[in-house]
Amino acid sequence: MNRYWCFPAGETFLHKSPEGEPYQYTVTSSPIDVQAGDSAWYIEGDTVHVSRGPVAIDASHCVVIRGYAPANRSASLQGGTNLPYINGTSSETLIAPQRPGDPTAQLLFMPAHTSEQQHHIHSTTRVVRMLEGQCTVIIGTPGKHDSLPLKVGDTIVVSRMTPHHFVTDDDYFLCMPIHVWSSVPSESQHPMEFGTHTA
Secondary structure, rough: OOOEEEEOOOOOOEEEOOOOOOOOEEOOOOEEOOOOOOOEEEEOOOOEEEEEEEEOOOOOOEEOOOOOOOOOEEEEEOOOOOOOOOOOOOEEEEOOOOOOOOOOOEEEEOOOOEEOOOOOOOOOOOEEEEEEEEEEEEEOOOEEEEEEEEEEEOOEEOOOOOOOEEEEEOOOEEEEEEEEOOOOOHHHHHHHOOOOOOO
16 A cells, blocks of 8 residues: 655645554644654754654744653754765764664755665655655556656655655755654565565
């Protein structure tokens, strides 16, 4: 099932994780009271913050992750990207997972005239905030997909196992993906992977 939600810049929104999601979260552009035991991941100026509840947050982009309350941390969005990624793109870890699989905030840069990578899926939800430039996200299965233009200030929530990739034309883009829980190498160590080989 292809599940995603797109919120244009300047739009007021409150999105809660759908029923059946193993990791619960809320994404909002409105003030929100974060409960004890939860954490808020939000942008304030040129800085991304993680604040543990209880706390009141008033930000234009905030992700609340249920049941995860790390120490308060922050990172600049202005440091650039230093880790090579795929097809000329690059990334940077803004808020690192404290333990393998914990939530994380990343920075992704794509130059003009490139594609992030092949159509792909993630095992957990990604909440992506557009910071600079513009791009198109191709989302859905090859037989039934949507092409959505994204610009500065837009937010897109890509649910787990939803195929997608990003493409740029004449402009670059910089975005901040928050991994609502992240991934570990052992994800591919399971019976369906073992003994399966491409012909």
